[in-house]
Amino acid sequence: MTEPKAKKEPKQEKATESYDYDTIIIGTGPGGEGAAMNLAKQDKKVAIIERHSSVGGGCTHWGTIPSKALRYSVLRFIEFKNTPLFSQAAQTLQPTFPDILKHASGVIRKQINLRTTFYNRNNVTLIHGEGSFIDQHTVAIAGEDGAVETITAQTIVIATGSRPYHPPEVDFSHPRVYDSDKILSLNHSPRSIIIYGAGVIGCEYASIFKGLGVKVDLINTRGRLLEFLDNEFSDALSYHLNSGKTTIRHGEEFKSVEAQDDCVILHTQSGKKIKADCILWANGRTGNTDKLNLESIGLKADRRGQVSVNSNYQTKIENVYAVGDVIGYPSLASAAFDQGRITANAILNGDADSALIEDIPTGIYTIPEISSVGKTEEQLTAAKVPYEVGKAQFKHLARAQIAQSEVGGLKLLFHTETKEILGIHCFGQNASEIVHIGQAIMQQKNGGNNIEYFVNTTFNYPTMAEAYRVAALNGLNRLI
Template sequence: MADKFERKHRIAIIGGGPGGFEAALAGAQLGAEVTLVERVGVGGSAVLTDVVPSKTLIATAEAANAIGEAGDLGVQFFARGESGRPVRPEIAVNLRAVNQRLLRLARQQSEDMRSQLTRAGVTIVQGDGRLDGPSRVVVSAGSGKSRKDFDEIEADTIVVSTGSHPRVLDSAKPDGERILTWTQLYSIDTIPEHLIVVGSGVTGAEFASAYRALGAEVTLISSRDMVLPGEDADAARVIEDVFTRNGMNVMNKSRAESVVRKGDTVIATLTDGRTVEGSHCLMAVGSIPNTAGIGLEEAGVQLSDSGHIRVNRVARTSVPNIYAAGDCSGFLPLASVASMQGRTAVYHAMGDAVNPTELRNVTSNVFTQPEIATVGYTQSDIESGLVKASVHKLPLAQNPRAKMMGIKHGFVKLFARTSTGTIVGGVVVAPRASELILPVSIAIEQRLTVDEVAQAFAVYPSLSGSITDAARALHIVN
């Protein structure tokens, strides 16, 4: 591709998260001269303070939960007391060790990604990047001081992948000790005695689930009728039921007006005057794109009212040679989407073959216990008449492998067009639903029918057998 130009195509990337990282690799693969500007480290907040550490914490919580539930499978843990009689030990979680491990893993992942870029020939510049018009990136090393030799980067194509940061309320300002954002949780050394979680979206639900499994008392404050209001309603009901069965205090239709610290306690005051007192509070009330003050509007890039960069399905902005990927754009705030946007942007900019991103085909996952994985059209789409499809839900309690594993909660749900039987959506609620959803995602991407999926051989017994069983059941409907 590079031989079509007198010089190499120059690509400047601001932000080294999943979108910027994949854009850099794609550019290097196609022979471009790629410069990546990153402030905190390759991988960005997704690797260093968000996805990698949070999912590592959740994996630890799952391990603690598995030990606690082992008795249901006939596995018992005992130690010998002074009298020689068996004593059931308590499950102890060393949060300091857990946090040290997850931050170490995050740093290792960042270094691995940095090494991969370096081997590919990408130039990595540490600093804050901003646009200086549509074809130049200026890098500063903080306090407005320009970094020598890297103060200006001329580019034929610019990819903005600056991510987002936690939204902060004036009435509940984090102090990093008792009132925390999700990026600050890893600084605490002991399991909170009572964690108040404000916000029942994906982030709030995931951390509430994890810390309850780690042994904390948890109160989840939700302004909506149910937790996870953006997810499949059946799935959200399962998760809320599991939360309450596990001892979590779920406060629906409750809005926090303020959160203040008083010594070693925090007090959340609700709009109806009620108060909740705890030892710590996690504020999970959304995120804000990192688009302010980096020269976007001056360069002609259009932003939405929320500050997100407007992009089309190939990640192109209103300025032809400027693209945007990840949470700073108006697409789904998922690492997988950011990666796809980064690759697509570079492929398109350099004239390579490109498939515009189809959001309907994007698989998403909520890492609660159990997990929720979704792809394609939703049941609300069907009920509203957006798509005509049949629905079949198969409880995991009927699955033989689930019975063997002691899985009590969850289901597989498939949506198929009534006219053709083509699978157009699916929901999986189960342990490791993030792994089980892949066959459904492939079916949607390849436009497979329920009969074609049902003909695939699933291992017996297996959780994935519920997918072929659900597909087989839809044959009767269609």
Template sequence: MANFDAIVIGAGQAGPSLAFRLAATGRRVALAERSAVGGTCVNTGCTPTKTLVASARLAQLARRAAEYGIELPGPVGIDWPRVKARMDAVVARSRDGLTRALEEAENITFLRGHARFTGPHAMEVNGQPLRAPWIFLDVGGRAAAPPIPGLETVPWLTNTTLLQLETMPRHLAILGGSYIGLEFAQVFRRLGAEVTVLEVAPRLIPREDEEVSATIRDMLEAEGIAFHLGAKGLSVAPAPEGVALRLEGAPKIHASHLLLATGRRPNTDSLGLEAAGIARDARGFITVDDELQTSVPGIWALGECNGRGAFTHTAYNDYEIVAANLLDGEARRVTDRLPCYALFTDPPLGRVGMTEREAREAGHEVLVGTRPMTRVSRAVEKGETTGFMKVMVDAESKRILGAAILGTDGDEAVHALLDVMQAKLPYTALQRTVHIHPTVSELIPTLLGELKPARP
């Protein structure tokens, strides 16, 4: 039995940072990873997909070159092997650098292999028994496959296997009209594939405000992406060209490739949690308290596997919360952070806090400010006027409840609102701030000066 001060399972966004922090205090740390260092973000999520988004955006801008007075010698060509090689190189740089850091770190024993609990504070990795008073789980999640008739008879892709394709799909059918599905839809359409998106809900990304869903649909349809919303009775079958998809009340769809983007499930089913007495919820997420401790004292769950956030930034914040509470004597809580995220279509959506519907349902008297990107100078100058800005404020407290910026640089500009919300300041503090012209952010104070009661 190898004894450590701490065991970290998983080298995603939270695990390595925590291991380095613990090791810096002189504690002996074992970190185990069964797959690629860096987790979903580095290997199959943020890093590769945003690299593809950049290539796809450049291709689209090249197609629009004449609008800016730029002449190109001919039509835009796509070299998928080179696009993929660039993506793979960016991923490798990040993954390999983190791997070397873990292998060379003082006080960290880096183990390659699958970890399982054998008791409340005992584990084994590749048959090697380990024990520690502190154990931290950062095991992430994976794509989920819905029960679709015929799915077992056809090849299908996930966000992971799609990135491994050596050739560009001729026609990519995507099941799921939410964040992952829409990002891939736009990327592969811009890189030359025919794309069809199927969504069982009556609109795209149904958790967003209706005007967000409608605007994103319009902008993607304008690029040639086909949508089937409210899709019912889906079944799939093999076809000579790839996959045949059947829907109630719609012609058969023939696609070369099928991507499943219908949600994710946590990697908690092979950890032996029962041997440690660690509780999970009905969906398999590890149950944690407000300080991210599991049902067993001395064991914490961080990142996607705890069901408290499915983003890189929430996983890293999980690390910050646990490290501050254990090592700095603080009392930080996961419920103190604001929900925030981005949809990295082009243009992107930056979102923080509540939607208008959520604010109403919570009982707030809501003031709303909106401004189309056609009235934002920077967007007009860039020739990128799709989208709008929207902010919700509580009329009584004057606190910002939520905001959405769908438009050029919206994923960056939204942070001005996020910071004021986190500081618990009234919206007037931001309204009276002078921002730099010409930027997208400069219109936020103007937006806050145009608040009106929400329409019933």
């Protein structure tokens, strides 16, 4: 959420020396870490507050890291089963959800240790407790033992992240009702699961449970999966998810959730009753601002717990900044880290000397994986931009054949006259890695962004990167 830059009015402030710190950061997720590291490396005295017992925020503990680690384990199992050399041995194996959680837990521990060393090495003071404002320069920190300490700083950064949205009609205290945080406490493999919400989180968990052989009902409140994607790849994801024991139900809204001792029944507005062992609620998130006492400094969050900022990530309170999920779009861990670094520059220099790139890549860790950057065909058509399409199918690449990962492909969208790359869309194994090759070319200036680069360069063979050469030739051959 953005608003015009706040007009800086001259004011009398306490001298910097009278504060305990130059900057206090509330939250140790990617946004908080990015701000803390940049400020600390400029010799600023920084304190960072974390309400949990270890650093990393929701990204490390409940979101990005654990879900991707779970997905990786399931993907390796699927590959093992589908490899002819091992397929017979794989028939006797059936990992459970607790089994794959062990791998995720190990990754989380490594991430916590790594990120803790960042703060120690850079002399950032790490304080554990619940932070809240007393005034625009003072933060109270309530510890687990009930003790409260207060610290002051010239500037304060809110980087408290978000949590799953809980509609009041749903009883999340019931042992069969989960959200995307609580699902990591699931201590068995259910036979069936309802996933309500088919956004990125819902689709990723649908892939995970589908890979474990669980019967999945994926409830999509919209007309198609992930409508922000290129339609071709949205349809491809639907095709691969909506098979076997998985059913996608589009355009459905919940009426009530009936949680019983032995099952959960979802009642929809259309009159359907869907029964499963448990339900995962993955429909919306809320910014973690409700315990910050924002009223004490004259700030107010919207109904989604988010606050407004300008291009410097500055709230309407001049010395208070906010980054990450608490400001809304794009709500990505990668973007939050960059927002934190940009905010630090704004604090140091009075104005940020950079901004997020216009085309932020999207990585969706379903099975198969999806990634994109730039415009979709639908957007270009609506804007009346003359473009052409170049495609490469992975099944034609030697590397994909060797790796038994022939599903999917690469699509390049480019301007028919300038040959400038306008969009890159990738579906299949390692899509989120492959997309960055094209992204690097898209960022080139002075004519460097040109699809002919992929024809004129030499790629290692065999590689998945060859898809760019194949797609570029395919597209250029379409030009009249």
